[in-house]
Amino acid sequence: MTVSPLTEHEKQEAITSFSALGVCTQLAEAAAALGWKKPSSIQEQAIPHLLQGKDVIGLAQTGSGKTGAFSLPILQELLDKPQPLFALILSPTRELAIQIAEQVEALGSGIGVRAVVLVGGIDMMAQAIALGRRPHIIVGTPGRVVDHLSNTKGFSLKGLKHLVLDEADKLLDMDFEQEIDQILKVVPRDRRTQLFSATMTNKVQKLQRACLVKPVKVEVASKYSTVDTLRQQYLFVPAKYKDCYLAFILNELSGSTSMIFTRTCDNTRRIALMLRNLGFGGVPIHGQMSQPKRLGALNKFKSGERNILVATDVASRGLDIPSVDVVINYDVPQNSKDYVHRVGRTARAGRSGRSVTIVTQYDVEQFQKIEHLTEVKMELFKAEREEVLILLERVNEAQRLATMQMKESDYGGHAAGRKRRSSDGDQNEAASSKMMKVGGRSGRHANRK
Structure with a gap:
């Protein structure tokens, strides 16, 4: 799922447009190399202020390009004044922290930037060794950063020049206030601070007052807006045939990379x-998967080894996955904000x-609320009932096998301790393949005869 490289003409246009914001040629070329055709709205608004040394508070949804907005000015200043432990970027989730670090290193690859990721679920000693190598940029979750400040000998943020709080509303929703306060006590007062959030809550305003100095506020989109390049559709189905309609949609959109959002962990596993x-x-x-399993699943999807990611809302914010073609809401989200975050996985950076x-x-009442608050009248996804129900027998059998596989996994989990928590379904892959072969029909289009 890599972004298509730009043509030579597009590349020159991209370099020109980033350079116009004050970004140096070397970093403008790096942005173009990542397939960025032009600065996003948040980048256009935030980068000039950041290059002038101002604190910035940015209100922007997931997928708006805010990682580039805060990374490019940091890298440009680092290029002029190189030093270790130059910037700290705080993220609410482990996956987002890893992805921010990947993007920072990709943008800074030409200038030799080194980043380290400090997140839970990964060995602290290995992270301490990485810190000992004096990286330029630290990306981490607040809890693990505080762990290292308390326990890793020689690790200090006294020379820090930049502090970034990404997805600040989520950081506060996840009760990281105490850890953020601890970090603010040990970083220099004379620093640049950037705060990015999807929404401006009372908690975010309080945090802004605590850690930013005369900030410039930049805002991209309203709370419930979705992008124009997103085609939003719905399908009204009887609840008992929900899985059958899901299989039909995936068949109709075969060849696409898809994210399917569900409400519960068990439904995610089952589907x-x-x-x-x-x-x-x-x-x-x-959320019930161990960290290595979550990263393994995410990497399979990002690499294209798997083209469908089934996720709870834990994954609907912050996951930087380029080129997702389709988002399917298997369960209607419980509030409109979650809907916006979910569908923000597709139609990113100007793509459709x-x-x-x-x-x-x-779900009718909640669906109508979403349409009202997003001010979008969704179009009907066409599906003939008779054509859908042709799949019913196979779907019923697949459901039965899935339930059996979950029971086997859970039974094994009790015996092994915590196997269920780490289960991502891969232990059933071989069994699934055999079952497909027994049925005499395998592959995505097997039910289209």
């Missing part, structure tokens, strides 16, 4: 197994995308 039993390349990610929301008889 991923069911889809694998039907021959789709599905992999789940949810599609979302399909499956609406049952129990």
Whole structure:
């Protein structure tokens, strides 16, 4: 799922447009090399202020390009005044921290930038060794950063020049206030601070007053807006045939990279197994999986080894996955903000995308609220009932096998301690393949005869 390289003409236009913001040629070329055709709205607004040394508070949704907005000015100043432990970027989730670090290193590859990721679920000693190598930029979750400040000998942020709080509303929602306060006590007062948030809550305003000095406020989109390049569709289905309609949608959109959002961890596991039993390349990610399993699942999806990611809302914010073609809301989100975050996985950076929301008889009121607050009238995804129900027998069998596989996994988990928590369904992959072969029909288009 890599971004298509730019043509020579597009590359020159990209370099020119980033240079116009004050970005040096070397970093403008790096942005173009990542496939960025032009600065996003948040980048256009934030970068000039940051290059002037001002604190910035940015209100922008996921997928707006804010990682580039805060990274490019940091890298440019680092290029002029190189020093270790130059910047600290705080993120609410481990996955987002890892992805920010990847993007920072990609942008700074030409100038030899080194970044280290400090997140839970990964060995502290290995992270301490990486800190000992004096990286330029630290990206981490607040809890693990505080752990290292307390326990890693020689690690100090006294020389820090830049502090970034990304997804600040989520940081505060996840009760990181105490850790952020501890970090603010040990970083220099004479620093540049950037705060990015999807929404301006009372908690975010309080944090802004505590850590920013005369900040410039930049805002990209309203709280409930979605991008114009997103085609938003819905499908009204009887609840008992929900899985059947999901299989139909995936068949119709075959060849696309898809994210499917569900409400519960168990449903995420069940759907991923069911889809694998039907021959789709599905992999789940949810809060009950161990960190290595979550990263493994995410990497399979990002590399293209799997083209369907089934996720709970834990993954609907911050996951920087380029070129997701389709977002499917298997469960209608419980509030409109979650809907915006979910569909923000597609139609990013000016590209087109599609979302399909499956609406049952129990979801109509919530669906209407989403349409009202986003001010978007979704179009109907066409599906003939008779054509959908042709799949029913195979879907029922796949459901039965998935339920059985989950029970086997959970039974094994009790015996082994905590196997269920780390289960991402891969232990059932071989079994699924055999079951497909027994059925005599495998592959995505097997039900299209």
